[in-house]
Amino acid sequence: PRSDAADAGKGQRVMIIGGDGYCGWATALHLSQRGYEVSIVDNLCRRQFDDQLGFNSLTPIKSIHERVRKWEEVSGRKIELFIGDVCDYEFLGATFEKFNPTAAVHFGEQRSAPYSMMDRSRAIFTQTNNVMGTINVLYAIKEFAPDCHLVKLGTMGEYGTPNIDIEEGYLTITHNGRTDTLPYPKQGGSFYHLSKCHDSANMLFCTKAWNLRCTDINQGVVYGIATDETMMHPDLINRLDYDAVFGTALNRFCIQAAVGHPMTVYGKGGQTRGFLNIRDTVQCIQIAVDNPAEPGKMPIYNQFTQQFSVNELAGLITEAGQKLGLSPEVISVPNPRTEAEEHYYNAKNSNLKDLGLEPTLLGDELLDTLMKTVIDYKDRVDQRLIMPGVNWKESQSVAKNITK
Amino acid sequence: PRSDAADAGKGQRVMIIGGDGYCGWATALHLSQRGYEVSIVDNLCRRQFDDQLGFNSLTPIKSIHERVRKWEEVSGRKIELFIGDVCDYEFLGATFEKFNPTAAVHFGEQRSAPYSMMDRSRAIFTQTNNVMGTINVLYAIKEFAPDCHLVKLGTMGEYGTPNIDIEEGYLTITHNGRTDTLPYPKQGGSFYHLSKCHDSANMLFCTKAWNLRCTDINQGVVYGIATDETMMHPDLINRLDYDAVFGTALNRFCIQAAVGHPMTVYGKGGQTRGFLNIRDTVQCIQIAVDNPAEPGKMPIYNQFTQQFSVNELAGLITEAGQKLGLSPEVISVPNPRTEAEEHYYNAKNSNLKDLGLEPTLLGDELLDTLMKTVIDYKDRVDQRLIMPGVNWKESQSVAKNITK
């Protein structure tokens, strides 16, 4: 089981790729606080997407340089910073040589499905950035740190919504009297989700061909803002996205409820997905890092703690909002995505629990804390960014101006 | 069933992407001869790979400009030529607008597994060229020719060697009492094969999201050199690759036997694959073009006619060679690939037969003709190019000089 001791990570050198992002920043601090030597690799492209599209984090986040300086001040722990692009192999190779990680956690991808569907050039960017970035990471490990354990973030969205139970990465199939255990069939529902399917397939091949240590994680939708470390000082606060491109279901609904905007349910709202608290993201990643994969085998974990349909979420947030004196409303907006709105969904998630994960379940208290943080910053919300502007069917070479 | 009439293709405008290559050139002439309006789109990168690596086609091929001029002279049929890169969307969009195809056959990818494993930059090139090229083709169809039927070439190698029967693209799975028909699980065994898996997944998504007409073809290993049209004049002759990077199993063994080089069986030689004659490639593509997919559905065909193990091929060619007075030998060389050398293999291929394919089976006569053509050109063989120089395990950022 995972340890919270101040020297739990002794001897581990963990490179957090994408460490300026939502999951990466919280993970970097969580591990640093527990004595893992941490470095952050990030080219800050996520901040540039916000600049380009006129978006902003609900919470006022500091520059990565200020964040890291403040963390050292508050905790006495150093985080080494490498600003650069994983698609740039010269930079990446030099970074692996210099930092010599025992583990690399790879969060550093373009992670929004709507962004990947805005137009052709963003579709191409997403698949190039994500797939070629990961190929580079695999080559860099092979060349500069062959024993390094790669923990790679994928998404539960890789599976789509099959009419059978979703297993953790592999499926044992009996067909015409013969049996094999094969990669679970994937059905990504956007160029973003597909980029993660491609990553998983490339990574499985390299793991076997090069005898690497890789763990593939299919993460559910992350919600929440607070982790112990990011709450230690206002300058360490994490980002929280509410716009229709980068905002994800639960977080977005909370913010909509807080500012008096009706919660935007897409279509019928029967879409069911796996969710987890950001506190569990950091816990899970620590568990993955502490359990390095065997060379040549690739364990796959489904990293989520609970399943909800969109309508169920809207219901939970309505109740929580009412307790805080709000009157949350729900509207159904035409679904901009191509997805089933009513479907079977039963995904397995026992691997991480077997390794010691203790889930932080969504409950009144938790929603309460999240809603209160959101209310603190509600004046920063630009309501024009809330309605969906990217339609899957309309993606073409020149994007409509989605922010008007 | 497929027609050989001179006006079989009336009203069809077929864009052959990769039309200067081995399969594409034979297909372009086959369709042109039958009254389809044909254009060729190619950036000639395949010829540049040969230049860069010091390789050459066994047969002396003419420039694409001379080929097309000669074809017009011999047949009275015009083929429109568009020289450019499908990864360049401005070029591709303008080409779709100008030619306005009813069908596009997409052969235009980097198609060698060893090439994709030479070094990191060729791995990245292969996945970028193939995956982004196909995304561009999908966007161009959506934007400029939404009714155009895309016939896309993949490979049987996408399936790997599972321990169950290989179906045609989809597999009906019953799991924990529930049933669904899902994409067949893929296990590509090189960055090249993986690029085709990624293509298939991207294409299935776009077919559904944008209601496109797409057919995905998993082609086996193609052998042979003669089709009726490429034999009409020496200047129309097709390419034949014998080097260890671009040469494929059956063709390579014939050439090795002809020049007195032992046939290079990798490892145990139990590797079994699907094969087809180039005469069947052109027949199959005509069938696919004549049977456009319904919008929003993606039929998948396994395009091969027979299965052979590498040892079986070596045996067949030994016999055929002996009849021609040669004394073919076989050596086992250390397997440069990561692959099972003994495995179950049973792949289905009834879809194309149901649509009218009449297979040209490998027999004495056929091997005889191929061997004789090969013997005609055997003085052009550079024996230094025959032994494998690209090892899957050794792929890294700087390639060894594979031709020495």
Ligand SMILES: NC(=O)c1ccc[n+]([C@@H]2O[C@H](COP(=O)([O-])OP(=O)(O)OC[C@H]3O[C@@H](n4cnc5c(N)ncnc54)[C@H](O)[C@@H]3O)[C@@H](O)[C@H]2O)c1
């Ligand atoms: N947030 C979620 O709900 C969620 C759910 C499932 C999976 N994931 C996955 O977890 C990972 C992290 O997600 P997040 O929400 O923290 O995203 P994020 O956008 O907040 O963070 C990603 C970070 O990676 C960086 N990055 C992107 N491309 C890079 C490149 N080429 N080189 C260097 N840095 C690069 C960005 O600048 C950013 O700081 C992603 O891979 C995402 O797909 C997230």
Ligand SMILES: NC(=O)c1ccc[n+]([C@@H]2O[C@H](COP(=O)([O-])OP(=O)(O)OC[C@H]3O[C@@H](n4cnc5c(N)ncnc54)[C@H](O)[C@@H]3O)[C@@H](O)[C@H]2O)c1
């Ligand atoms: N030859 C086989 O045995 C075999 C087997 C299975 C599948 N396939 C598939 O069939 C297709 C054709 O194979 P082939 O043997 O004729 O290959 P080839 O290399 O002879 O021909 C491919 C052609 O595509 C062109 N091309 C590549 N990238 C391009 C780009 N970005 N823009 C424009 N043109 C580009 C090349 O210049 C070349 O002329 C390939 O997709 C291949 O993967 C071939």
